[in-house]
Amino acid sequence: MARYRVPFTYIPAQFSRNRERILAAVEKVLSEGQVILRQEVQEFEQGFAEFVGARHAVGVGSGYDSLYLSLRAIELDPGDEVITVSHTCMATVGAIVNAGGKPILVDVRDDCNMDPDLFEAAISPRTRAVIPVHLDGAPCEMDRILAIAEAHGLTVIEDVAQAAGATFDGRRLGTMGIAGGFSLYPFKMIGAYGDAGMITTNDDGFAAKLRALRNYGVDRETGDYVAYGANSRLDNLHAAILLQLLPQLPQWVERRREIASVYFERLGGLDGLILPTPPDDRYKPVFLNYILRTTNNDRDAFRSHLAEQGVETLISLSRPIHTHPALGLQHFSLPKTEEIARSYLCLPINPEMTDEQVEIAVSAVRSYFD
Ligand SMILES: Cc1ncc(COP(=O)(O)O)c(C=O)c1O
DSSP: OOOOSBOSOOHHHHHHHHHHHHHHHHHHHHHHTOOBSOHHHHHHHHHHHHHHTOSEEEEESOHHHHHHHHHHHTTOOTTOEEEEESSSOHHHHHHHHHTTOEEEEEOBOTTSSBOHHHHHHTOOTTEEEEOOBOGGGOOOOHHHHHHHHHHTTOEEEEEOTTOTTOEETTEETTSSSSEEEEEOOTTSSSOOSSOOEEEEESOHHHHHHHHHHTBTTBOTTTOOBOSOOOBOOOBHHHHHHHHHHGGGHHHHHHHHHHHHHHHHHHHTTOTTEEOOOOOOSSEEOOOSSEEEEESSSOHHHHHHHHHHTTBOOBOOOSSOGGGOGGGTOTTOOOHHHHHHHHHEEEEOOOTTOOHHHHHHHHHHHHHHHO
């Protein structure tokens, strides 16, 4: 396989910068034999809660589980509807169905996130909850979503899998609903070297319920089984490594924003290219992804051109969830979602990119449109 001058992934670079502290953390956990729900999990949960500004953080096995367990905790009745978008990772919708809910999918806006008007229009007497997905590191319009949810008595569970560190109106994502579900998958804002996730909440009772649900349903203080739970514990080894990486998260966010500002400046105004919605006073994205869209139905040609220039790109949502026949969701009509899926790609953006690599990516894009 050809090596890209600007690859999409960056784990080797991140590991080599942190090699000693990561290996020391692994050594400590293994030599002490502390592998399940031990001190490192608690410390990482505490550090993550502080980073997000939430009262509690509960470590779980994946981002999917963070949503699934949050939905289990609100105890959906059969037929209860949960509104979300189709322009998301399959995990969001799968969590709804597997927790016993019925997904209602609404379209996104040009910023690739939930359209609050369409959310409001989709509410029915059976609606229980809404999952706004802060895709690509960009916040949803949370003040409107929260107001609509409150007016209709709906529970809000934020899907923050891609947006740790982002804010809306000065508020950190993951603190606004009953729960925020984070993925700690390797290529998220902060990632384990395997699967991991986190749920944040300000509700003491909800946190206690989640701690039981992730561990077969047991209340560890009393030994009572309080629900039929899952096995979804954040591994102590992952937590020990994540603890070493967490202090770097603020600077990673800054580096991503810095690269994004170069992209905005150098790629603006090209005919045939749409850039992401830029930050403003209210929306402070963290740029997990930098989304480019072509307007001439030539995304694949553009992508090949970038590959020839040594720039790797990613397209993970090219077939929207509601278009897969086996899922039974084809009755949803979501033109914006489909348009975005056909026209977008992710340009590399990550904290390990050098200025030179940013420049290569910029030149590669410009040379296609110039
Ligand atoms: C928006 C969104 N939600 C949920 C998930 C699920 O996270 P995980 O892969 O950790 O299960 C992801 C991750 O891919 C995601 O991008």
